Amino acid sequence: MASINADNRGLRLAVRYLVLTLIAIIFIFPLVFMVMSSLKPDLQLLRDTSSIRAFLPVGDISFDNYASAFDRVPVAKFMFNSLVVTGTTVIMSLLLCSLAAFSFVFLNWSGRNVALSIIIATLIIPFETIAIPLLLFVSKLPWIGMEGLTFGWLDTYRVQIIPLIADGLTIFLFVQYFRDLPRELIEASRVEGASWWQIYTRVVMPLAGPVLATAAILKFLAMYNQYLWPLMVVQQETYRPVMVGLQYFFQLNTAWGEIMAYLTIITVPVLAFYLVLQRAFIASIASTGVKG
Template sequence: MVLAVIIATLIVPFETIAIPMVYWVSKLPNLVFEGAVPKYDFGWLNTYQVQIIPFIANAFSIFLFTQYFSTIPKSLDEAARIDGAGWFTIYRKIVVPLAGPAFATVAILTFLPAWNSYLWPLMVVQEESLRPVMVGMQYFFQLNAAWGEVMAYTSLITLPVLIVFLSFQRAFVSSVAASGVKG
């Protein structure tokens, strides 16, 4: 039932929850250090964490992990319980190493929308030094830049995406290949 509610959130467009999310992240406490003295400042606006943390656990990632963990045989859990392992030990030493392909897939599929996000950073970040590259892309069109410069910039933007994919490629491909095989 809970998984069905989480999956149902996939049909809600981001634009419908963007304004309430801006309100809530502006009210979250932010630990700021002035010298060696920490103090709380309210509001995550104009920080890197507002661009990353709200999108770490999304419904698709939860669904993907649920489906992957359901394929791990229960006999592994039972054998570890007989050997005296607790639930956290079973998770840390058995389930997580077996879930490498799921972690790689979630890393790739979470990084891509975060890298390509435009609306959310435009709403919550005002400082130019904190804005991501997709928001910076609009500056080229304001300056009447040559298309060669725009194409060079977009080529540089694709490099981190290629690096992330190539670093997780083996696990991602094995995850995609295993999802089509039953037996």
């Protein structure tokens, strides 16, 4: 009987790994197609899409598309702009949204449930519905910088960062995670005379590794893939992010091989960020706990 149970468990485990492997292959296929297509000339690329050759490094393989992509588009400048905007927004979003969630969960103040409900309700509002009013608003806002007092935020980094820092989803993720933390930790810290800021920095946030990693990944993807908002508020090439750079390849003759090369280049930071945060997510889960 024991051997039969062991065989059944082994069979279920094998089936589970087989299913997971098939799912992984399905998700990897678009990446493989993108990389393989970036190495082929346009005619061969279009011809291979009707067969399995689209996923194989066969035919006239070269890195010419990458060189042409760098010649057509200032890839390094666009990549730098995207990393500056995305990195700054992610850091500020994690700080401000976690502080907001901390106040909703641990502080007693009048109207907090109503405020939280309004914030969560914003999740159903598409960004396109507020894009035009937001554009008109930021185009008249004052700013004090090195050049003195100026009006209008267009063609700057700040117009791509500040309006998108806080969002309902990130606050909701932190609220849900903070609600599951042991209340005994907070009460014990208050008894020992800790301030709310000390509780936030020394008690709550050290335990928030999983939600920090999750929120950072989601915010990074949302900001790195921004297209509509930068297209509306940035006209100078100096401040354009990578997604706006895609339109360069559709001018005159569409160069599909160069597009695939460009997409491969700009996908590297996304994969690297995800892999780093995934390891941090797993490590934080392993280390999170209440120590007596």
